[in-house]
Amino acid sequence: MLKVLLVSALFASVASAREEKAHTHGGARLAIALEGKNGKIDFDAPASAIYGFEYVAKSAKDKKSKEQGLKKVEDKIAEMVVFDPSAKCEIKKDMYEVDQKENHADVEFEFRVICEKSPMGTNITVNISKIFPRIKAVKVDVVGDGVQKSLEVKNSGESIELK
Numbered sequence: 454m455l456k457v458l459l460v461s462a463l464f465a466s467v468a469s470a471r472e473e474k475a476h477t478h479g480g481a482r483l484a485i486a487l488e489g490k491n492g493k494i495d496f497d498a499p500a501s502a503i504y505g506f507e508y509v510a511k512s513a514k515d516k517k518s519k520e521q522g523l524k525k526v527e528d529k530i531a532e533m534v535v536f537d538p539s540a541k542c543e544i545k546k547d548m549y550e551v552d553q554k555e556n557h558a559d560v561e562f563e564f565r566v567i568c569e570k571s572p573m574g575t576n577i578t579v580n581i582s583k584i585f586p587r588i589k590a591v592k593v594d595v596v597g598d599g600v601q602k603s604l605e606v607k608n609s610g611e612s613i614e615l616k
C-alpha cells in the first residue's frame with residue numbers, strides 16, 4: 454500500500470507539472486516513476502506530432518489517421534522507452550486520452566512497467582523521435598529508488614543512467 458501511495462504521489466506532482474506546461478508543437482513530455490521491479494510511464498505529446506493534426510477528426514480519413522497514431526504509441530512504447538534487456542521489463546498501457554481544445558489537442562498516455570528484475574543501475578534509452586519524427590525534444594523526468602533526474606532529450610538514442 455505504501456508503495457502504491459508513493460507512486461501516486463510522484464504522479465500527482467507530474468500531473469500538476471503537466472497542467473502548468475505550455476502546449477509546444479515538436480515537444481513532448483515523458484515521466485518515468487520506478488520502484489523496485491515496477492513503475493509507471495506517463496507520455497504527453499501534442500496531437501500534431503502523433504497523428505498529424507489537432508482539430509476534431511470528422512472525416513473517415515482523419516479518424517483513421519488519429520486511430521493509427523494512437524495505436525502506434527501503444528504498439529511502439531517499448532521502442533520509444535527502452536529498458537535494459539537484463540531487467541526483462543514489460544510495458545502495458547493503462548489508459549490514454551486526447552485532451553481536445555478548440556484548435557489544439559494533446560495526447561496523454563499512462564503505462565505500467567513490470568520487470569523481472571529491478572532496472573535500477575542500468576540505462577533507459579529514449580528513442581521517441583525515431584518513432585515520431587515530428588517530436589524534436591522530449592522533457593524527461595525520472596524518479597524512484599533514490600534517483601531523481603530531469604533532462605531534455607533532443608536526439609533519439611540518448612541514454613539515462615538509473616543511478
Ligand SMILES: [Zn+2]
Nearest residue numbers: 499507557558
Ligand atoms: Zn497545438
